[in-house]
């Protein structure tokens with residue numbers, strides 16, 4: 001089996017020729033490329049989904065304060081706020097995405113899907129979609145496989161790393177994976193799934209990576225929430241067959257082109273954007289001083 005995940009067009013043709021579903025083709029690819037066993041791959045995905053669910057629960061139930069002080073139990077505050085601005089489901093979606101990402105910022109256990117910086121998006125969206133639509137774990141696992149195929153193509157044609165392509169590559173890719181997974185789980189066809197990816201990328205295009213003090217906290221945590229919301233809006237648009245007009249492969253190419261043209265200060269160097277604001281710089285200095293203060297005496301003397 002040659003490398004399958006070079007383009008969405010190629011992935012679709014392959015599945016049509018072989019009469020395979022999208023998730024089946026990803027499993028087949030994993031078995032072929034990594035000498036994996038189908039049962040083990042599925043068990044591993046279920047385990048990954050359990051870690052995602054745990055991260056949501058942990059973020060909503062346990063103390064979540066980061067050493068820098070920038071993260072301070074935000075998910076719980078959103079979850080428990082008496083006023084829902086849209087609906088209780090939307091409130092839960094946002095707080096779950098925040099919760100799982102806060103766990104990452106507080107050094108807890110998450111699934112880096114596709115990166116730790118974007119680790120709240122799939123948990124927030126999938127747990128919420130499962131709850132609203134009564135999806136089984138098996139359906140969610142298939143959705144995760146679809147998301148994996150999407151990520152493989154983005155990685156091939158653009159990038160999944162903030163240091164290479166800006167935040168569009170991290171939270172944008174995670175949102176695209178989630179949108180595709182949601183549409184798949186809700187019975188959408190391949191064109192609708194890929195259109196959801198295209199629409200999501202269009203919404204996330206150009207987002208820079210500018211973490212304050214170089215910590216994956218601000219704006220990373222809130223971006224996980226907004227990306228989760230975009231996943232749902234894209235899924236809704238795609239299921240109604242409203243075209244993103246620009247085909248998905250071209251959207252990914254645009255993401256790669258935008259990422260390549262971004263200046264390095266917008267690629268995780270903490271030298272541009274929010275990291276370069278007065279407040280961002282003051283926080284960076286404070287964090288640095290804190291780090292020096294906790295160094296052992298012998299290291300300080302060197």
Ligand code: SF4
Nearest residue numbers: 117162167170209220
């Ligand atoms: S701002 Fe940078 S570090 Fe933070 S989530 Fe986005 S890509 Fe990752």
